[in-house]
Amino acid sequence: MGYTWDFGPIVAGFPVLMQGLLMTIVLAVASMVGGLVVGLLLATARISRRRALTAAAAGYTEFFRATPLLMQLMWLYYTVPILTGLRIDALTAGVMSLTLNVSAYIGEVFRAGLTSIGRDQWDAAYAMGMTGRQAFRRIILPQAVRFVIPPLLTIWVLLFKDTSLVSIISVAELTFRGRVIATESFRFLEAFTVVALVYLVATYPQARIVDWVYGRFRVEPQ
Amino acid sequence: LHGETLERLWIYGAFLLRGVRWTLQLSIMATLGGAVVGILVALGRISRWRPLRWGATLYVDLFRSIPPLVQLMWLYYALPILTGWQGLSALNSVALGLSLYAGSILAEIFRAGILSIGRGQWDAGRAIGMRPAQVFRRIVLPQAVVRMLPAFGNAFIFSIKTSSLAYAFGIHELLRQVEALSGFTLRRAEVFTAGAVVYFLIIYPLTVGVNRLHHRYAMR
Numbered sequence: 001m002g003y004t005w006d007f008g009p010i011v012a013g014f015p016v017l018m019q020g021l022l023m024t025i026v027l028a029v030a031s032m033v034g035g036l037v038v039g040l041l042l043a044t045a046r047i048s049r050r051r052a053l054t055a056a057a058a059g060y061t062e063f064f065r066a067t068p069l070l071m072q073l074m075w076l077y078y079t080v081p082i083l084t085g086l087r088i089d090a091l092t093a094g095v096m097s098l099t100l101n102v103s104a105y106i107g108e109v110f111r112a113g114l115t116s117i118g119r120d121q122w123d124a125a126y127a128m129g130m131t132g133r134q135a136f137r138r139i140i141l142p143q144a145v146r147f148v149i150p151p152l153l154t155i156w157v158l159l160f161k162d163t164s165l166v167s168i169i170s171v172a173e174l175t176f177r178g179r180v181i182a183t184e185s186f187r188f189l190e191a192f193t194v195v196a197l198v199y200l201v202a203t204y205p206q207a208r209i210v211d212w213v214y215g216r217f218r219v220e221p222q
Numbered sequence: 223l224h225g226e227t228l229e230r231l232w233i234y235g236a237f238l239l240r241g242v243r244w245t246l247q248l249s250i251m252a253t254l255g256g257a258v259v260g261i262l263v264a265l266g267r268i269s270r271w272r273p274l275r276w277g278a279t280l281y282v283d284l285f286r287s288i289p290p291l292v293q294l295m296w297l298y299y300a301l302p303i304l305t306g307w308q309g310l311s312a313l314n315s316v317a318l319g320l321s322l323y324a325g326s327i328l329a330e331i332f333r334a335g336i337l338s339i340g341r342g343q344w345d346a347g348r349a350i351g352m353r354p355a356q357v358f359r360r361i362v363l364p365q366a367v368v369r370m371l372p373a374f375g376n377a378f379i380f381s382i383k384t385s386s387l388a389y390a391f392g393i394h395e396l397l398r399q400v401e402a403l404s405g406f407t408l409r410r411a412e413v414f415t416a417g418a419v420v421y422f423l424i425i426y427p428l429t430v431g432v433n434r435l436h437h438r439y440a441m442r
Contacts, residue, residue, distance in 0.1 A: 003303050066425040067418050068386035071397055075418050078404065079411040164289035168390055175292055188299035196288045196296050203287040 009185030010194045013177075020177030021198060027095060027163040027173055032156055034099035039106030046111050057107070064104035070165050073097040077169050094166035102159050106152065113148035114140075150217050153210045160203060174198060234403055234413075238420060241399030245424075248388055248395060249381040251317045256324025256377065263325060264332035278329070285326030291387050294319040298391060312391045320388075324381050331373040335366035371439050375432035379425055386421075396420060 010017075045057035064072065077093040080086065088096070117140050125135030167176035178195035182188045266278030285293065297319040302308050339362045347357030389397040400417030404410040 062426060062429075063418075063422060066429060067421040068383040068397070070386040070389060071400075071414075071418050071421055074397070074401065075414040079414050082411040161287075161289040164291045165387075167291070175289065175295075178292075179295070182299075189296075189303055192292065192296040192299060196292050199288045199292060200284065204283060207283070207287055 003189075005190060006187055007190050007194070009187050010181060010190050013181040013185075013191075014194075016181065017174065017177050017194065017198060020172060020174035021202065023171070023173040024160070024163050024175075024202075027098065027166065027171070028156070028160045030095050031098035031102055031163070032159055034095065035102035035106045035155075035159070038099060038103035039110055042103060042107030043110035043114060046107065047114060061104045061107055064101050069097065069101050069162055070168065072101055073165060073169065076100075090166070090169045090171045093169060094163075094171045098159065098162065098166070101162070102155060105155050109148050109151045109155065112151075113144040116147050117143050146217055150210070150214045153206075153213055157203060157206050157210055160206065161199070164199075234407070237403055238396065238399050238417065241394060241396035242420065242424065244388075244393060244395040245382065245385050245397075248313075248317055248320060248385040248393070249378065252320035252324045252381040252385065253328075253374075253378045255317070255321025256328045256381070257374075259321060259325025260328025260332050263329035264336060267329065267333050268336060282326050282329055285323055290320075290323045290384055291390065293323055294387055294391065297322075313388075313393055316388045316391050316393055320381065320384060323384065324377060327380065328374070328377055331370055331377060332366070335370040335373075336362060338369055339365050368439055372432055372436040375428065375435055379428050379432065382421075382425055382428075 042057045042061060045053045046061075048054055073093065076097045077088070077090065080088055080093070080096075121139055121143070122135055125139045126132075130138065163173055164175040167173060167179060170176060174195060178191050182191035185191070263278045263281050266274045267282070269275050269278070294316055298312065298315045301310050301315055301318075343361050343365070344354075344357055347361045348354070352360065385395055386397045388395045389401070392398070394402075396417065400413055400420075404413035407413060
């Protein structure tokens with residue numbers, strides 16, 4: 001093993017890596033916000049009484065959960081310009097596919113949250129003389145929120161790591177920046193070691209927080 | 223349909239199927255390799271010997287905190303340098319990487335499965351004169367494995383999806399074949415849509431099967 005490590009080029013490129021990390025965070029936040037909105041729509045559609053709406057939302061959810069994210073990403077990147085005539089850049093394609101993918105998982109969490117609160121909670125609220133809206137806001141929603149927070153945080157951590165896939169369509173986030181430094185300096189091992197460490201430092205505390213929240217917030221479904 | 227068109231579609235279908243074969247092969251390798259790694263790490267996690275417990279915890283945390291794509295890239299470049307063995311193919315490197323990653327997920331599944339078997343089962347095994355290793359192998363593990371089946375199925379499905387990362391290493395799994403086919407037919411929209419449908423046709427029936435398993439054997 002006569003390998004001499006040389007972290008020089010990576011140290012020199014560290015500010016660029018940090019710009020990449022910033023892009024990773026932007027991608028994750030934008031996709032999470034988008035995913036929460038779309039996920040809420042999906043959950044509402046799935047518990048709606050309109051059969052067609054329920055079926056469409058279910059089909060969407062199953063499709064996005066049963067295909068790899070990278071497949072969805074490339075499908076979007078290559079076919080949306082053909083189908084719609086719109087030119088989309090890699091960043092837009094990246095955020096769109098992460099949003100669509102994560103919304104399928106978030107939608108299921110919201111649905112479980114809404115349906116987990118038993119009928120008797122509604123009945124009890126009505127018996128106290130609350131209106132439907134009051135019952136939802138004061139009784140159902142607070143319980144549903146406690147129920148959905150832990151799984152949403154898990155989804156967030158997975159999303160944070162999944163953003164690395166958009167490096168494949170050349171979005172300049174952390175993984176992509178690392179790859180550029182590696183190919184320019186031929187210091188592949190060093191560059192990827194540092195990229196892995198940056199992810200570790202960024203993700204590990206988040207994962208620990210999720211574990212802690214799980215311990216505290218766990219609400220058993222009824 | 224024109225005869226010639228039909229023949230061409232047949233050829234394209236066979237081309238994608240070759241990708242399916244590698245996708246499945248990679249996912250099966252990852253899940254089986256991951257099961258071996260997973261059971262060792264799970265035993266480390268519940269061991270009484272502290273360094274072993276720390277090592278196993280570090281393993282799980284490390285592999286869960288770093289994106290699998292970065293793990294695969296690191297391994298791809300690190301293995302030839304660290305082992306001095308240049309003959310390692312991209313396929314083997316990726317299969318190993320996917321196994322190590324699946325191992326970190328399966329370790330937690332094994333751990334939960336083993337811990338779900340009550341203390342009484344251990345006591346009963348010991349009472350009839352078995353050694354701890356025997357109790358584990360003959361009493362605890364078989365019961366744990368049955369309870370873990372749904373989670374194991376999920377891990378396999380997850381591996382199929384993760385195997386698409388092999389695309390980035392030039393391995394001719396499904397996604398790579400889809401891209402190649404879209405390149406030489408120049409029908410990108412159709413080919414990518416077909417590729418997504420093929421993935422769906424593989425994965426969706428498996429999720430239905432896993433849900434059935436879940437209703438029968440879920441951990442309580």
